[in-house]
Amino acid sequence: MNWDAWLPLLVVASSLLPGLIIFFLREGSHRLRTWLNLAGAGLKLLLVGILIWGVFHEHVYETRWTLAPGLDLVLHADTLSVLFVTLSTVLWLVTTIYAIGYLENSPHRSRFFGFFSLCVSATVGLALAGNLFTFVIFYELLTLATYPLVAHRGTPEAVRGARIYLAYTLGGGMLLLIGTVWLHVLAGPTAFVEGGVLGRLPAEYHPQLQAIFVLLILGLGVKAALVPLHGWLPRAMVAPAPVSALLHAVAVVKAGAFGIVRVVYDVYGVNFTDQLGLLTGLGIAAAITIVYGSLQALQQDNLKKRLAWSTVSQVSYIALGTAILGPVGTVGGIVHLVHQGVMKITLFFTAGNYAETLGIHRVSEMNGVGRRMPATTLAFSIAALGMIGVPPVAGFVSKWYLGLGALEAGMAAWVIPVLLTSSALNAAYFLPILYRAWFREPGSSWPAEHIPAARLETSAALLWPPLVTATLALAAGLFAAAPYSPLEWATLIAHREYGL
């Protein structure tokens, strides 16, 4: 057995197989299901560890399987894919623990965890995709695997939210597919190569390449929730909290953002994209989304909705970083892929805790919640401060590099104001929550207290995951210069991308 050719496949299979087995488990086999989930997540973590080490030392891991003549399914590990795979794997493990606690005693858990595992497998496959064709396959699979999770509760609202989600994402998938086929006809199989591959094509193809780029970005922009393709995201809020957490932090929106990064850096090449005059358009779309999402978030009283609009805004920092020419901006965009994931998952975990423990769904109900649930609120506060960009939390690092990159690229005139406006808006919608939670007097009773206060403020499976992710968010900022930190890895990616 050739280990290097199997490792990427094993990384995908380590969540796929448990997922498939879980579908066939009885509803009551709680222990076996938990055990399978955790074993899969643990094994995946181990395999990813090997992958990180190997890729750092320039090992080549590639699984290749021919689906049709000229169309290969390729799983290939490079620096960028390893970053996303690691993020997905770590957050999947944490989210699984959270979901086990969250869904305790609710119906259809086998179906839920089955699709949950499929969802992560699709995300990891997408991260490891070695060419655009493979990427499209996993991109669509991700849509299919998340639909049942959004519709899970089966209420008319959930089914409607899921339908809208599907209409947007499959419509976007169609555009992505057409763009990919077109590119395939024009340039043959487009493997992801650092620095891009299309720059070599003759100049008469350039108008077609521009049209293809627009198709691809529109298709990816749906999942990345670029305005005006973002409509599904606030409505998908009806999903259970662990699903929202995974959707917003890792799986769906990140798949779109990751795709944009791939297309710009590894298909077109960032210099060639700039040469085609496409980078500015992407940057403007990202800037509009950043400001618009924040403005919408400001108006929401529903906590999950406010977080959802905040996602719309925050994910576009990644696209913005991509649009900034030069290694520093690239680092800022790519590192935010990780930082936003860790911070946003913390926010959704804590929002889920408020709802599950005290029945709090609205910001206006959060008065004094910091006294009843100090640990949860602490985690929430760290992540919220990080989102605003307060040092030393991870979000500060992203914004710092984005701003520095814009200065270097001579785009400071419009990027810096966007960053400042956005940070001010972030503060405007997060700080009042923190004020309410810590400094206001609590009301006479909570909306619906499901879990009484005991030694712990809520059940352990709900409490630990946000604490862990909040610590990660803090650590990613504090130890940004340590080896193997997200920032260091993003720098490595940028160096290889620009051939430094």
Next chain:
Amino acid sequence: MLDGARIARLALDLGAQPGGALLQASRDLARGLARRLGCAGALAALLLPRLATAVAVGTALATSASAAALLHAVATQGALHYELGGWSAGLGIALRADGLSALLLMMTALVVLAASIYASAYFKAPAERSRFWPLWLLLWTALNALLLSGDLFNLYVTLELLGLSAVALAALGGKRAAVAAALRYLLVGLLGSMMFLAGVSLIYAGYGTLDMAQLAHMATAGPTAWTALTLMTTGLLLKTALFPLHFWLPPAHASAPAPVSAVLSALVVKAAFYLVLRLWLDVFAGVVTPAAANLLGALGAAAVLWGSWQALQAERLKLLAAYSTVAQLGYLFMFFPLLQALPAGAARDLAAGGLVMLALTHGFAKAGLFLAIGIIQQRSGHDSIRQLDGTAQRLPATTFAIALAGVALVGLPPSGAFLGKWQLLAGAVATGQWIWVIVTAIGSLLAMAYIFRIIGHAFGHQSYPNLPVTIAREEWPALLLVAVAVLGLGLAGAPVWQLLEVRV
């Protein structure tokens, strides 16, 4: 409806035909066997009504095994050719098997096998069983014979036999609507066969042979060839239900018993399509004009849009599935203008492979979908889409089968249809025919809409009216068929392209 004596005579007629094949060299064996066993089974099922089910399922297993042997023989030894009774082509009857017919034969075998296992649980009354099984195996015999015939008259006979047995099966439901739909099906089928026969006689008058391989060398553009091809094609389009000749299909497929609907939608319409493909791509390849190919493509595009739209409007699951068949056949016809425009070579072979891949995936997926719908209909007593709420909770395996079939019908990865549609899009982009890209995109979006209309209702959380125990014999065949469509063909479908290179 056909009476017993008539069936027996037909079965005997056909049984006598390939008799000599069995005694030939081993490489002919599998091919003869595939037809022969079907006949023998039909006969046995007729003579031994009590054992009909056992005999039929046994026959199905044996025939599937011989279809697999045939596929293997074609893959390893190349195309097979056999002259029945030793009479040379032109006078006698030629049987042949190339990559295309072997693939379709294999699909037929697997679909019929799964549907047979399903039917063994679906039909409960002995009277129903004794009527169903002989007709069922007769239909299969006709399908196999059609796929293996290399001669136009023989094709006419098999086409007629196929049509008659299909009509009889469609009427088995016994309700007024079913009989009325079957009667219309019968008339349309007969009209189609007549037109086909008229074309065949013109060919014989013009060229003095009916052997397709010989005709391929002789046919030249001219009034005879054009008229004959037009007549034959129109007859076949009627049978394959290409828009606007599809009017008979939805009622006939929607009112038949579930296993019959499965086979009608997955296989019977595709048999007529297979003949169109043979005539246009092999026999009359030099006669076909770009305008004619564009016309077929345009009709296909109209079928995609109209069929999908009607499926979206359908109130009943079976009607939805039937209209979806109309749409899916449309995709197949959209390949014709591409194949016409692409020069012979790798790109054209890829497109042709995509066409076959799409046809195969649809066969498996649609059969599985009809079987799954049959389970819902039997458990709840209706197939109204509005009243599906809670099915996902009550019948998870069936809902999953419907969802997977949906993945294949929409053409999402990892189904074989994704690879097929990829080739359709690639061919259209390469030849600059953007109109087919747009139609494919709209058709796929409509397909998503109608499939997820079902799934959305199935996820609704109202409780199901009753709490029935599901039968493995019904759910597994449906699941396995859609799994072949989605995983089998999608992930391990590359050999399809290789097999298609095996030509007569």
